[in-house]
Amino acid sequence: MNSHQIRFDEDLVRRYDRSGPRYTSYPTAVQFSDRFGVNEYRAVAVASNQDPIPRPLSLYVHIPFCSSPCFYCGCTKVITRNHEKAEAYLYRLHREIEMQGELYDRDRVVEQLHFGGGTPTFLTSLEIERLVEKIGQHYNLSSDEGREYSIELDPRTITTDTLRDLYRIGFNRCSLGIQDFDPAVQEAVNRVQSVPDTLRLIREAHPRHGCNCSN
Numbered sequence: 001m002n003s004h005q006i007r008f009d010e011d012l013v014r015r016y017d018r019s020g021p022r023y024t025s026y027p028t029a030v031q032f033s034d035r036f037g038v039n040e041y042r043a044v045a046v047a048s049n050q051d052p053i054p055r056p057l058s059l060y061v062h063i064p065f066c067s068s069p070c071f072y073c074g075c076t077k078v079i080t081r082n083h084e085k086a087e088a089y090l091y092r093l094h095r096e097i098e099m100q101g102e103l104y105d106r107d108r109v110v111e112q113l114h115f116g117g118g119t120p121t122f123l124t125s126l127e128i129e130r131l132v133e134k135i136g137q138h139y140n141l142s143s144d145e146g147r148e149y150s151i152e153l154d155p156r157t158i159t160t161d162t163l164r165d166l167y168r169i170g171f172n173r174c175s176l177g178i179q180d181f182d183p184a185v186q187e188a189v190n191r192v193q194s195v196p197d198t199l200r201l202i203r204e205a206h207p208r209h210g211c212n213c214s215n
């Protein structure tokens with residue numbers, strides 16, 4: 001065999017030649033079990049406070065609303081253009097933040113925060129700001145420049161003003177989805193997202209180009 005030939009492990013290929021669980025939670029949903037309920041979760045959370053050096057925290061906040069469906073999407077989402085639907089969700093989310101926040105000692109700094117979805121910017125900047133304030137009331141949010149506070153953006157809807165708001169609120173990272181730039185594919189998957197809009201967002205979100213990160 002020359003050095004450019006690849007040898008596949010057939011057992012390995014057979015083992016993984018099937019659909020797997022979605023990667024978006026860990027443990028994955030198929031590993032969820034009644035044997036690990038609320039009490040077990042509380043016990044593990046409280047025990048995690050006992051380390052001699054307080055362990056930092058990573059928080060994920062899911063905003064499930066999108067104004068139109070991308071046909072390839074497997075995320076947990078609610079397709080709606082009715083903004084009022086977000087209000088009931090936010091009410092419960094604020095309550096969830098209070099309950100979860102009680103479990104963790106305040107000397108544990110939140111080094112990573114991620115808003116995902118759905119489309120987090122389905123919420124107004126004011127709603128996002130109130131949500132981050134609420135998290136700050138119940139957790140120890142970091143002001144360190146090395147913190148990773150990120151949010152998913154949809155290039156089809158984000159304005160320069162929204163970027164500025166997000167930076168002011170405390171986000172210093174963003175992510176955006178690009179499935180394909182072929183217009184035919186974009187039509188087929190119901191996500192028409194132009195190259196100029198995508199490039200504009202990348203450029204404006206970059207600190208060197210000064211839009212959101214310069215103020």
Ligand code: SF4
Pocket residue numbers: 065066068069070073074075077117118119154177
């Ligand atoms: S915007 Fe994101 S979450 Fe919403 S349908 Fe499209 S891919 Fe899914």
